[in-house]
Amino acid sequence: MNMREETLIPKIGVITDVRQDTPDIKTFRVVTPDGKKAFDHRPGQCAMLSIPGVGEAMFSITSSPTHTEFMEFSI
Amino acid sequence: MRKCSLSKIDLLFAEIAKTQSLYMPIDGADGRAVYSKWQAGKAWSSALNTVKSPKNFFFPHTEELANFKTAGKTIEIIDVRAEAEDFVVFGVRACDAKSFDILDRVFLTDPVDSFYASRREHGVIITTACNRPTETCFCTTFGIDAAEPAGDISTWKTGGELYLKANTEKGEALLAALEGVTEAADDAAVRAEKENIRKIMKKLPLADVKADAFGGGKTKQYFDDPAWAALSESCLGCGTCTFVCPTCQCYDVKDFNTGRGIIRFRCWDSCMYSDFTLMAHGNNRNSQKERFRQRFMQKLVYYPENNDGIFGCVGCGRCLAKCPISMNIVKVMKTLGGKN
Numbered sequence: 001m002n003m004r005e006e007t008l009i010p011k012i013g014v015i016t017d018v019r020q021d022t023p024d025i026k027t028f029r030v031v032t033p034d035g036k037k038a039f040d041h042r043p044g045q046c047a048m049l050s051i052p053g054v055g056e057a058m059f060s061i062t063s064s065p066t067h068t069e070f071m072e073f074s075i
Numbered sequence: 076m077r078k079c080s081l082s083k084i085d086l087l088f089a090e091i092a093k094t095q096s097l098y099m100p101i102d103g104a105d106g107r108a109v110y111s112k113w114q115a116g117k118a119w120s121s122a123l124n125t126v127k128s129p130k131n132f133f134f135p136h137t138e139e140l141a142n143f144k145t146a147g148k149t150i151e152i153i154d155v156r157a158e159a160e161d162f163v164v165f166g167v168r169a170c171d172a173k174s175f176d177i178l179d180r181v182f183l184t185d186p187v188d189s190f191y192a193s194r195r196e197h198g199v200i201i202t203t204a205c206n207r208p209t210e211t212c213f214c215t216t217f218g219i220d221a222a223e224p225a226g227d228i229s230t231w232k233t234g235g236e237l238y239l240k241a242n243t244e245k246g247e248a249l250l251a252a253l254e255g256v257t258e259a260a261d262d263a264a265v266r267a268e269k270e271n272i273r274k275i276m277k278k279l280p281l282a283d284v285k286a287d288a289f290g291g292g293k294t295k296q297y298f299d300d301p302a303w304a305a306l307s308e309s310c311l312g313c314g315t316c317t318f319v320c321p322t323c324q325c326y327d328v329k330d331f332n333t334g335r336g337i338i339r340f341r342c343w344d345s346c347m348y349s350d351f352t353l354m355a356h357g358n359n360r361n362s363q364k365e366r367f368r369q370r371f372m373q374k375l376v377y378y379p380e381n382n383d384g385i386f387g388c389v390g391c392g393r394c395l396a397k398c399p400i401s402m403n404i405v406k407v408m409k410t411l412g413g414k415n
Contacts, residue, residue, distance in 0.1 A: 004189040008328070008341070009141045012150055052143035052150055052339075053332045057355075 010050045013038060016070070027062065027074040041065050049073065077250060078236045078260035086256045087237070088113050091163050091249070098132070099165040100125045110164070119166060123209055124391065128321035129171050132164055133194045134178060136343055140190070140328065143337040156189065159197040163249070167202045169224035170214045170391035174321030175200065176225075177389070180382050181324050199245050202226035204272060206233070211392030213281035213405060219389060222272035233268040236260070281390075284405055288412030291380030297372065302410050307367035309400040314345035316403075319393040322374070325351070346370050371407045 017029035032038050041047075041061050050056040063072035079087045091097045092113060100108035100120040108122035110129055142153040175195075182191035202224035205212070214221055223229065227246030231238045238260055241247040250257070276282060289297075317323040327344040330337055344351060347366055349358070360366045378387030388404055395403040 004187070004192070006154075006156070006189045007186045008188070008190070009152065009154060012152060050330075050339075052145050053330050053337045055330045056328055056339075 010048065010056065011038065013049075021074060025074055027072050029063075029070050029072050031070050037068055037070055039071075041071070047071070047073070076260045076262050076265065077239045077253070077257035079239070079257045081232065081235050081237055083256070084119065084237060085115065087253060088119075088165075089115060090253055090256045091165075094252075095161040095163055097163045097165060113165075123205060123207060123212075124168050124171070124393075126393070126397075127319055128174060128391065128393065129164055129167055130174060130178060130321050130324070132162070132198055133175065133191055134182070134324060134326075138190055138341050140339045140341055143330075143339065145337070156193075159193040161197045161199075163199045163201060165201040165203075167200055167224070167226060168205055168391070169202065169219050169221045170212075170389040171321050172200060172202045172225045173214070173217070173219050173389045174391075177322045177378075177382075177385065177387060178324055180385070199228070199249055200226040201228045201230060201239075201246075201249075204229070204231045204268065206268070206272065208272065208275055208279060209392070210280050211395040212276070212279055213284050213390035213392065215276050215282065216284045216286050216390050216408075217386045217388055220273070221276055222269040231265045231268050233264050236264070238262070238265045240265075281392075281405060284408060285412070286375070286386055286408070289375040289379070289386070289408065290384055291376065293376045294372065294380075297376065297411055298368070300411055303364055303368045306402065306407055306410060307364040310347070310363050310367050310402060311400060312347045312349065312363050312366065313399060314347045315397050315399065316370070316394040317345040317347055318343070319397050321389055321391055321393070322387050346373075371404060374404065375408065 012033055013030040014033055015028050016031055019027040021027050030038065042065055044060075046058045046060050048056045049059050059073050059075055061071055062074040063070065088097060097113040098110050099113055100122060101111040101113070101117050102120045102122065103109045103111075108120035108125045109127070110125055110131070111117070139155055142155055144151040144153065178191070179195065182188040183195070204224055205221040208221050212221065225242065227241065227243045228250060229240050229242060239250060239257060241250045317325070325344045325346055326341045328339065328341045330339050346369055349366075351366070352359070360369055374387035379385055395405065
């Protein structure tokens with residue numbers, strides 16, 4: 001049907017790197033399936049991250065907006 | 076203006092139902108009015124209003140958002156959206172009609188909620204003026220006129236006739252299609268009925284409830300009022316108020332694994348529940364007092380602040396009728412606002 005943009009439907013992200021930063025924090029580097037940064041962001045903004053079957057939740061985007069090739073989430 | 080004899084109203088309903096689903100308040104087995112699909116043989120309820128509001132037509136209890144299929148490390152997202160089918164909701168009261176405007180401001184501002192938008196585009200709303208408003212009604216507090224309900228078509232029941240007036244293009248199109256089952260009418264009887272309704276509204280026990288003390292910019296004035304403790308003391312956090320309220324619109328998004336795939340859906344949620352918007356650090360509102368306060372501040376202060384002074388309540392009176400511990404927005408307004 002309706003190809004209206006719908007923010008409630010997530011887009012696919014590809015995790016290209018996982019870094020163990022502390023015993024209980026991992027940093028995930030995410031790009032789109034064609035290898036680009038998913039969207040531009042400003043410091044302090046967050047993203048809804050989904051795991052199918054588990055659900056979605058809000059996480060801070062922890063990489064700097066000046067990185068134009070990827071986005072990172074320290075969780 | 077058009078009219079249709081009430082004795083022939085089934086012909087009107089049948090004509091509408093020829094091309095689309097028609098819904099209206101119909102008495103259930105327990106005698107209470109529920110919005111149901113009309114079929115020949117069913118009667119339009121004479122009840123003042125339904126137990127639950129009609130928001131379900133545009134914002135259903137549960138709604139499938141997308142499907143997921145996973146295989147190893149790959150995910151497929153399946154867009155399950157389908158264009159809504161045309162439908163008509165008949166017999167909506169002025170209060171509930173106003174609630175759609177309030178919900179529109181939430182769902183239709185950028186980013187547009189396409190699920191809600193599709194239903195709104197395909198739904199035609201036919202309202203009916205309230206011949207006998209009752210003691211729990213206070214729509215006038217929020218500037219709503221029970222005698223002149225909004226909607227695509229407004230109707231009035233008086234003198235054995237149903238009078239119909241189109242207000243929008245959608246309404247005009249539908250009324251034109253109903254020419255065969257309606258006749259031309261002047262509005263004399265309607266004007267008289269409006270007068271009657273407005274006279275009744277002025278005499279209702281809640282006619283003197285004013286919203287002037289509330290609105291945008293009043294957070295500081297009311298947030299720390301000591302009265303919240305007593306007001307919220309008996310609140311069970313059952314969520315009934317949010318369930319029957321025409322303007323409550325919070326929802327939760329959840330995933331359900333069927334074994335053959337994953338369904339992501341949304342469902343109504345309630346700010347009165349202790350795990351509402353639970354976050355990693357815990358919750359931002361840990362007492363029932365804070366949750367109770369949040370709900371009323373939202374309707375009386377925050378919503379008008381963000382929406383050109385429009386209140387988040389339509390005075391339908393359902394919370395007055397349904398709260399198990401008899402708390403309601405009128406009591407909150409009188410307790411807090413009376414101090415002005």
